[in-house]
Every structure is written in C-alpha cells, then in structure tokens.
Amino acid sequence: MSYDWAKLPADRVDEAARSLLGWRLNAGGVTVRLTEVEAYSGLGKDPASHAHRGMTNRNEVMFGPAGFLYVYQIYGMYLCANIVCGEPGVAAAVLLRAGEVVDGLDVARGRRTVRKDLDLASGPAKIMQVLALTKAANGTSVIDGTGPLTLTRPLEPPQEISAGPRVGVTSAHDVPWRFWITGDPTVSAYRRHVPGKTRKTPAPGR
DNA sequence: ATCGAGATCACA
DNA sequence: GTGATCTCGATA
Numbered sequence: 001m002s003y004d005w006a007k008l009p010a011d012r013v014d015e016a017a018r019s020l021l022g023w024r025l026n027a028g029g030v031t032v033r034l035t036e037v038e039a040y041s042g043l044g045k046d047p048a049s050h051a052h053r054g055m056t057n058r059n060e061v062m063f064g065p066a067g068f069l070y071v072y073q074i075y076g077m078y079l080c081a082n083i084v085c086g087e088p089g090v091a092a093a094v095l096l097r098a099g100e101v102v103d104g105l106d107v108a109r110g111r112r113t114v115r116k117d118l119d120l121a122s123g124p125a126k127i128m129q130v131l132a133l134t135k136a137a138n139g140t141s142v143i144d145g146t147g148p149l150t151l152t153r154p155l156e157p158p159q160e161i162s163a164g165p166r167v168g169v170t171s172a173h174d175v176p177w178r179f180w181i182t183g184d185p186t187v188s189a190y191r192r193h194v195p196g197k198t199r200k201t202p203a204p205g206r
Numbered sequence: 207a208t209c210g211a212g213a214t215c216a217c218a
Numbered sequence: 219g220t221g222a223t224c225t226c227g228a229t230a
Contacts, residue, residue, distance in 0.1 A: 038213070058225060076223035078214050095213060125214050168213050
C-alpha cells in the first residue's frame with residue numbers, strides 16, 4: 001500500500017483530502033468507504049483549525065508526522081477523527097466526515113440506532129461509532145498496522161469530486177475545503193451555519 | 207472560577 | 219427546535 005497523501009506537504013492538504021475519498025476504513029470488524037472529508041490547514045491563518053491558536057493537550061497529535069489519528073470529543077458526547085497530514089511541526093489534518101458501510105453491516109447496525117443503512121456512517125461522529133473507535137485511537141498510526149484503524153486504497157478512484165465550504169465552521173466560509181464524492185447518498189446536504197442563532201434564555205428586555 | 211461556543215446527533 | 223455536558227479561550 002502506498003500512502004501518497006501522507007507524503008504531501010502541509011500546503012497541499014486539500015489534495016491529500018481529495019485523494020483520501022473512496023478509501024476504505026477498516027476497524028472493529030466494519031469497513032467504511034470514505035465519501036466526504038474536510039481539509040484543515042496548519043499553516044498561517046486557518047481560523048477554523050483546532051490548531052489555529054497553537055498546541056494544546058487536545059491537539060498535540062496534529063503537530064506530529066502524517067498518518068496518525070487526531071481524535072477529539074465534540075459537544076461533550078461525540079468523537080470525530082482526523083488523519084494528520086503534512087510535515088511534522090505543521091498541524092494540517094483531514095477530517096473524516098462521512099462514509100458508506102460496505103462490510104460488517106450487521107455489526108454496524110448493532111452499534112447504531114438508525115432507520116436507514118445509508119445513515120450508518122453519514123456523519124463524522126457516526127463513523128466513529130460504527131468503527132467502534134474511542135479516544136484510545138488518538139495518536140495511533142493508520143499506516144504501520146499498529147493502530148485500531150487501517151486504510152485500504154480503492155481499486156478505482158472516485159469518478160467525480162465536488163467541493164464546497166466546510167460544515168459547522170463559522171469562519172473561513174470562502175474556503176471550499178469540504179470535498180465529497182459527487183452524488184453519493186451518504187453525503188449530507190449542506191447546512192449553512194447560522195452563528196448565534198440558538199440561545200437558552202431570552203435576551204434581557206429593553 | 208465561570209461563561210460561551212463549538213468540525214454533532216437523534217428525536218419531536 | 220432541543221438536550222447531552224467535554225474542551226478551550228476569554229474574562230475576572
């Protein structure tokens with residue numbers, strides 16, 4: 001297996017993201033075909049990146065070499081995973097956003113409460129659930145076979161790739177660094193982010 | 207010490 | 219539209 005995306009420099013993390021589409025993710029007896037990703041730059045100003053303000057305990061894996069997993073918890077309950085890209089010292093990464101379960105369907109169904117099979121892995125936290133990946137996967141390798149997640153290159157690359165703004169990112173809406181396989185039914189419809197639209201208590205009266 | 211927002215998901 | 223309740227950065 002040749003992991004070409006792992007050799008790309010950080011300033012080409014968008015290429016790395018594109019080239020990961022269609023790859024198979026294997027873990028916990030389930031295989032997911034990757035259909036949607038997002039690129040995050042570690043260079044200069046990518047205010048959407050977790051590493052934008054420097055290294056923390058949470059994001060330190062992002063500053064390491066390519067081919068390792070950066071797993072983080074979001075909204076207190078869910079996990080999402082990135083594959084670190086670029087050279088060491090630069091925190092570029094590709095978020096695994098959605099996929100299609102292509103093997104281990106019964107196991108996958110048992111790990112998720114969901115109506116349609118197409119929704120088994122149609123989101124970043126859903127991928128983690130069907131693959132049974134936990135925070136223990138943080139900092140493990142996907143290329144040397146020592147970690148819980150392994151990757152397999154597709155026989156044929158995806159036919160057509162679409163690009164658009166990243167989901168849930170308030171800043172940098174002009175950067176089209178969300179990539180997906182055109183027309184794939186596991187890719188969620190683009191939801192425009194609406195900042196500050198939710199609030200628990202009404203604003204103080206005037 | 208406390209607060210607000212966030213690369214989310216399932217359900218009503 | 220709502221709730222679950224972690225992590226970080228800003229504020230005090």
